[in-house]
Amino acid sequence: MACVPRWTMTDSCEVLVVGAGLAGLQCARELQAAGREVRVWEAADDVGGRIRTEHRDGFLVDRGFQVLNPAYPAVRRWVDVGALDMQPFGAGLGVRRDDGLAVLAHPLREPQLIAGTFGSGLAKPREVAALLRWAAPAIVRSWGQYDDGGRRTAVPVRDVTLRQAMDDARLAGGLRRVVERFFAGVLLEDDGSTSNDFARLLLRTFAFGVPGLPRLGMQALPRQLAAALATPVRTGTAVDSIRREGGSMLVRAAGAELRAEQVVVAMDPASAESLALGIDGGGATGSGVPAMKGVLTHWFAASEPPTRLNLLCVDARERPGGPLVNTAVVSNAAPGYAPAGRHLVQTSALFGPGRPVPGDDAVRRHAAEIYGADAAGWELVARHEVPNALPVQPPPLGSPQPAEISPGLFACGDHRATASIQGALESGHLAAQAVLRPDFG
Numbered sequence: 526m527a528c529v530p531r532w533t534m535t536d537s538c539e540v541l542v543v544g545a546g547l548a549g550l551q552c553a554r555e556l557q558a559a560g561r562e563v564r565v566w567e568a569a570d571d572v573g574g575r576i577r578t579e580h581r582d583g584f585l586v587d588r589g590f591q592v593l594n595p596a597y598p599a600v601r602r603w604v605d606v607g608a609l610d611m612q613p614f615g616a617g618l619g620v621r622r623d624d625g626l627a628v629l630a631h632p633l634r635e636p637q638l639i640a641g642t643f644g645s646g647l648a649k650p651r652e653v654a655a656l657l658r659w660a661a662p663a664i665v666r667s668w669g670q671y672d673d674g675g676r677r678t679a680v681p682v683r684d685v686t687l688r689q690a691m692d693d694a695r696l697a698g699g700l701r702r703v704v705e706r707f708f709a710g711v712l713l714e715d716d717g718s719t720s721n722d723f724a725r726l727l728l729r730t731f732a733f734g735v736p737g738l739p740r741l742g743m744q745a746l747p748r749q750l751a752a753a754l755a756t757p758v759r760t761g762t763a764v765d766s767i768r769r770e771g772g773s774m775l776v777r778a779a780g781a782e783l784r785a786e787q788v789v790v791a792m793d794p795a796s797a798e799s800l801a802l803g804i805d806g807g808g809a810t811g812s813g814v815p816a817m818k819g820v821l822t823h824w825f826a827a828s829e830p831p832t833r834l835n836l837l838c839v840d841a842r843e844r845p846g847g848p849l850v851n852t853a854v855v856s857n858a859a860p861g862y863a864p865a866g867r868h869l870v871q872t873s874a875l876f877g878p879g880r881p882v883p884g885d886d887a888v889r890r891h892a893a894e895i896y897g898a899d900a901a902g903w904e905l906v907a908r909h910e911v912p913n914a915l916p917v918q919p920p921p922l923g924s925p926q927p928a929e930i931s932p933g934l935f936a937c938g939d940h941r942a943t944a945s946i947q948g949a950l951e952s953g954h955l956a957a958q959a960v961l962r963p964d965f966g
């Protein structure tokens with residue numbers, strides 16, 4: 526393709542992917558595998574988007590606590606999980622009740638903890654029956670609602686909010702509180718407004734897989750995808766305009782210009798929408814900007830672990846003692862996150878407009894209460910405010926939005942599929958397929 530001299534030298538390629546989060550990287554990888562000449566431009570100083578890992582004082586800390594579940598269909602299909610050297614959490618939950626920390630264990634994966642679960646009185650038969658009524662459709666294989674890429678293939682029931690579905694199943698009491706508090710940390714909302722179908726998809730993933738952390742931190746996941754690219758991701762390159770010129774697209778960033786036959790916008794929703802305003806006369810990604818939910822994660826160093834449990838812990842008391850939606854001694858599951866002889870505790874609280882921002886002391890106090898331990902000696906390693914962690918996912922849970930926006934212009938990202946690692950990878954895959962479609966036609 527001809528080079529056009531301009532304010533800076535114009536490069537060219539077949540496909541430019543804008544954004545090196547999971548969606549953009551997966552898309553680029555598949556395009557490259559299909560023989561396309563692909564470039565990836567990324568605004569940040571490294572790949573990963575919302576999945577970044579920092580080194581702090583010998584600890585590994587992710588920018589906001591998150592986990593990788595190998596049972597996501599997209600992870601099974603496109604990620605070399607073995608190479609990530611996963612450090613799994615236990616299959617269960619630590620549950621703070623009025624009388625201390627109890628364990629709710631996965632009946633098949635942690636059978637040795639089952640006696641404790643029933644002995645604790647956490648699971649009353651009536652509540653367990655209601656829980657099964659609510660959860661069964663996610664567990665029974667015949668539900669068959671997702672194809673092997675995690676894409677919805679049928680909608681057997683009317684989707685409602687998670688709260689409505691739990692009411693319908695008459696799930697109440699202590700077990701309901703456990704489920705609600707667990708999902709508050711996973712969905713980053715505490716009003717049960719998320720799609721019940723989506724919550725059950727996640728539940729299914731937790732039932733069939735054990736989440737964990739890569740030995741080198743969560744960012745090892747996007748790094749693995751990026752390492753497969755023949756042309757390294759160009760970081761520090763924030764695209765500020767995309768416009769159609771002749772039969773191709775002209776893309777500009779500070780100090781760089783590129784002409785591409787096709788462009789995939791793989792940016793977070795707000796950035797994608799503001800950039801799209803300049804493409805094809807505006808509103809080009811066609812999705813609107815979904816509201817985003819946030820999280821505040823504190824990482825503390827401890828000389829003694831407050832519990833030996835390698836489980837996510839929630840406060841399921843009627844009146845929780847503070848702002849946390851969950852906490853975990855991360856180094857109990859992932860020793861690689863802490864230097865020898867030290868321990869790493871994460872705490873997560875919901876974060877966003879209208880919510881008071883808890884101080885470090887309030888967070889530390891609540892964590893100490895959950896574990897029934899003394900947290901006075903904990904040192905703050907890092908504090909991450911992540912306002913745009915997850916897009917909202919209200920009912921009904923539809924199929925992913927079409928990737929092709931207009932001829933030569935495509936979009937992907939978790940906000941176009943489901944608010945998850947699964948959704949980001951799947952959306953990247955669908956965008957690659959859309960770019961390649963004429964080849965198959």
Ligand SMILES: Cc1cc2nc3c(=O)[nH]c(=O)nc-3n(C[C@H](O)[C@H](O)[C@H](O)COP(=O)(O)OP(=O)(O)OC[C@H]3O[C@@H](n4cnc5c(N)ncnc54)[C@H](O)[C@@H]3O)c2cc1C
Binds near residue numbers: 568588937947949
């Ligand atoms: C704290 C936290 C906890 C989470 N926990 C989980 C979890 O436990 N399980 C789970 O499944 N999911 C979880 N998620 C969600 C998951 O991380 C995301 O769904 C996924 O990473 C989104 O990937 P993406 O590629 O769609 O978007 P992003 O990661 O947002 O990537 C978009 C990229 O575009 C780049 N960009 C933006 N503007 C420009 C521009 N102008 N020019 C060039 N590049 C640009 C951005 O810098 C970014 O790199 C969590 C997310 C967070 C933040």
